[in-house]
């Protein structure tokens with residue numbers, strides 16, 4: 001390794017040194033705080049273990065409901081739970097929260113997403129915190145080899161995320177039916193928008209873009225499939241171009257959807273809907 | 279536009295200092311014009327590299343107020359009136375003199391890359407490919423080799439891993455070859471090991487500074503990383519290759 005670059009040219013080499021005159025630190029700080037807020041909120045919401053259901057709305061943080069403790073206020077009805085009642089052996093110090101069982105899926109998807117990686121390598125790991133800003137000194141920088149090799153399994157978290165999209169789409173669908181009667185409430189719209197935003201984020205994924213066609217050197221060389229792979233790849237590319245945007249709006253909206261269901265379930269907000277009463 | 283003050287790095291690999299110069303700046307001037315005016319009026323021996331003054335030759339890369347930029351494309355009216363403008367050579371390559379760095383390491387990286395190896399011609403003696411199949415790699419051909427991306431990439435800049443990573447410019451050169459519809463060479467093993475795709479942590483500074491607006495990370499490096507995953511890290515694909523060794527190399 002050459003040592004030729006140190007300090008010549010008026011460049012410092014100490015941590016955070018730079019000669020930028022713009023506010024380069026605003027972005028890493030805002031995104032760092034923004035994500036932290038989301039993590040704090042979802043953790044809090046998960047430990048609440050209540051008010052995640054208001055007929056017929058289910059909070060996305062609690063979907064799918066694997067098991068349910070119907071005695072808590074705002075719990076989903078028993079028939080919505082895949083495996084029935086909450087088990088007795090569940091340790092007492094943990095809340096009987098259906099969210100605890102399922103949040104790892106979406107979390108693993110987001111934490112291995114190429115966009116989130118960019119953002120947390122900058123904001124939290126500071127490798128580097130900004131462009132032209134000296135990053136955290138390291139004995140031997142290894143990037144995404146070694147410790148971060150697991151990032152290469154991102155495509156598997158994508159498969160999981162697609163399952164969640166299907167489940168949330170189902171939740172959104174049933175949010176239009178209360179006791180079998182079709183209707184529309186603000187909650188139905190909130191839940192529906194949630195699926196749409198999450199889909200725009202999920203189907204703009206780089207791993208998906210690769211699988212759908214990007215892995216090919218030539219779209220037109222395999223007879224029969226030419227249109228499919230090129231069309232698919234181009235469509236995914238449109239979403240992929242704004243992947244960061246979808247990442248943020250979908251994340252904020254998931255949080256808000258939970259908050260909305262929580263508020264109407266607690267009776268703090270009134271859900272405007274066509275069913276009336278309730 | 280009035281008088282403007284510049285802090286310009288003067289020196290060579292053995293050391294140096296910032297020198298301040300004040301010059302009159304006219305409307306429409308770019309930073310490179312100012313450097314030339316400083317040369318003409320105050321410092322005849324100030325070294326800088328340039329050629330086209332049109333953002334197309336990639337020679338005039340510098341760091342202006344800490345940002346890697348083409349000096350011929352950095353307009354003076356983008357700065358505040360009282361702003362002192364700091365001009366430095368690019369950091370990641372050895373300094374020759376003043377604002378000129380020795381970028382020859384980059385040419386060595388290029389030589390490491392296996393060249394284009396087209397498939398045999400069609401029976402009528404032609405090579406045919408469709409526009410939609412080459413479109414993707416055309417983006418990468420816009421590169422003017424200014425090496426601003428190489429300079430800003432923290433793998434080379436902070437960590438000096440020049441022995442392990444060819445840098446973003448050559449990652450997109452690799453992408454342009456790997457995604458080429460006619461090419462038959464397989465560079466994936468070297469992209470993983472020798473060229474160091476795993477060292478890039480996709481923090482996107484290369485994309486941010488590219489004057490040609492090439493989506494280096496999204497369209498070049500990440501797709502290459504995904505190809506490396508398919509070859510080396512995907513357990514299901516690994517299994518499929520074990521069961522059907524011929525079809526999937």
Ligand code: SF4
Nearest residue numbers: 431478480481482484
């Ligand atoms: S995205 Fe990768 S290649 Fe580009 S500057 Fe960052 S680490 Fe370097």
Ligand code: SF4
Nearest residue numbers: 421422424425427488
């Ligand atoms: S990719 Fe962009 S920044 Fe890098 S050398 Fe080419 S033109 Fe310059």
Ligand code: FES
Nearest residue numbers: 113114115205206
């Ligand atoms: S790259 Fe962001 S979700 Fe896959």
Ligand code: FES
Nearest residue numbers: 330331336338350
């Ligand atoms: S002088 Fe050619 S790019 Fe600036």
